[in-house]
Amino acid sequence: MITLNSSPIHAVSWKLADELSVSIDIKRDDLLHPVVSGNKWRKLKYLIEDARSKQSQHIISMGGNWSNHLHALAFVGNELSINTHAFVRAHKEQSLTPTLNDCQQWGMTFDFTSRKEYAELRQERTWDRYHEQFPNSYWIGEGGFSELAIQGVKDIACDVKKEYDYIFVGCGSGATLCGLAQAFPSSRIVGVAAFSGAEYLQPQLKKNIATELDNWTLDTEHHCGGFAKAIVELEELISAIELNNDFKLDTVYNGKVFYALKTWLESGKLPLNSRVLVIHTGGLQGTREV
Ligand SMILES: Cc1ncc(COP(=O)(O)O)c(C=O)c1O
Numbered sequence: 664m665i666t667l668n669s670s671p672i673h674a675v676s677w678k679l680a681d682e683l684s685v686s687i688d689i690k691r692d693d694l695l696h697p698v699v700s701g702n703k704w705r706k707l708k709y710l711i712e713d714a715r716s717k718q719s720q721h722i723i724s725m726g727g728n729w730s731n732h733l734h735a736l737a738f739v740g741n742e743l744s745i746n747t748h749a750f751v752r753a754h755k756e757q758s759l760t761p762t763l764n765d766c767q768q769w770g771m772t773f774d775f776t777s778r779k780e781y782a783e784l785r786q787e788r789t790w791d792r793y794h795e796q797f798p799n800s801y802w803i804g805e806g807g808f809s810e811l812a813i814q815g816v817k818d819i820a821c822d823v824k825k826e827y828d829y830i831f832v833g834c835g836s837g838a839t840l841c842g843l844a845q846a847f848p849s850s851r852i853v854g855v856a857a858f859s860g861a862e863y864l865q866p867q868l869k870k871n872i873a874t875e876l877d878n879w880t881l882d883t884e885h886h887c888g889g890f891a892k893a894i895v896e897l898e899e900l901i902s903a904i905e906l907n908n909d910f911k912l913d914t915v916y917n918g919k920v921f922y923a924l925k926t927w928l929e930s931g932k933l934p935l936n937s938r939v940l941v942i943h944t945g946g947l948q949g950t951r952e953v
Contacts, residue, residue: 665704665742667695670822675941676907683928685937690823691910693917693945701945702832702839703735705819706812710803711739713811719801723793725750725776725784728760729891729915729949732806733771741769748772748797752781761951806836813871816842819942826850827940829933831924833857833916834881837864839944841871844879850940852879855923857916858890859883885923891915897922913946 671694675687692701699707714722722745726733733749740747748771751763755775759767767773776784784790785805794800803809816839827850834840834854843852856864861883872879887894893914901918905911912918920941927933 665696665699665739667704670695672823672825672940675904677904678907679925679928680939683933684935685928685933685939687924687939687941688825688827689908689910689941689943690819691943692819693910693943693947695945698738698948699735700947701731701943702816703731703945704739705815705842706732706807706838707735707739707803707815709811709815710801710807710809711743711745714745714801715743717801719745719799721746721748721797721800722803723748723750723797723800724803724807725752725781725805727751727890728753729762731762731946731949733766734762734948736803737766737769737771740771746770746772748774748800750774750776750781750784752776752778762948765948804836806838808836808838810871812838813842813845817846819843820846823847823940825940826938828937829853829939830942831855831920831939832942833920833944833946834861834864835916837868837871837881839942840879840881841868843942844872844876848876848878850878853882853923853927854879855882855885855916855920857886857919859886859888861886882923885919885926887914887919887922893918900925910943911947911950912943913950915949916944916946917941 670692672688672690675689680687737747751773753775830850831853834856840854887897901912
């Protein structure tokens with residue numbers, strides 16, 4: 664059983680936004696659950712339900728050494744007595760990160776893959792070769808991207824009663840951005856890509872959002888050098904925001920959302936009196952030191 668806490672919305676204290684008469688609220692999905700926090704349960708819930716209804720013996724997915732998605736999946740698998748297995752882009756010889764260590768404690772098993780194999784799996788083209796190894800298994804793609812994950816994110820609309828002009832969120836696979844764009848057709852959803860070269864996501868997002876909806880923007884300018892890369896300006900901004908507020912930000916996703924927001928504010932891209940909502944998608948487990 665996964666029991667969720669509430670995810671309040673409250674104002675962000677930020678002098679820059681006040682000076683520009685832009686109001687910024689944050690939705691604290693990071694508080695939803697100590698492990699399956701942020702967008703994790705939203706993306707996983709219908710997938711897990713589907714896997715259980717198909718009586719799958721294994722749920723298999725993929726991710727990196729610090730994957731929030733694998734971390735959440737392993738926890739849920741353990742709670743609900745479902746076997747989990749992950750293809751991890753890492754060297755066999757290297758010691759497990761705290762993230763993978765937790766996953767292992769929760770019963771997840773691993774196959775470590777080269778970059779090339781990982782890229783092939785990402786396309787799902789080579790998944791067939793594993794069917795014998797894992798009969799009756801349920802496949803969840805990288806970051807959980809799927810119709811069912813998008814469906815789960817859409818449920819967030821039930822919790823948001825106020826109207827927002829802009830909703831900012833971190834973007835990896837893009838499932839969360841797709842769900843938000845569908846859930847809030849009268850807001851502009853800005854997905855801040857956490858990695859470089861995210862432009863390739865555009866057609867996939869377009870296809871999964873609904874062709875008639877043009878209420879979203881993929882911001883590809885604030886990845887700070889690439890996935891899990893940080894720059895001094897990002898770290899300084901995170902410290903300043905944390906100093907004046909009672910939430911923490913990870914450098915991989917949510918910190919970059921604020922970094923993008925800072926540029927949008929400074930460059931006047933957010934009109935006077937804009938109402939902005941940031942979705943805090945969690946990810947704080949990945950900030951642990953090795
Ligand atoms: C903390 C956090 N925020 C945002 C995202 C991006 O979500 P999506 O893959 O749905 O774009 C992820 C990745 O799953 C994440 O772990």
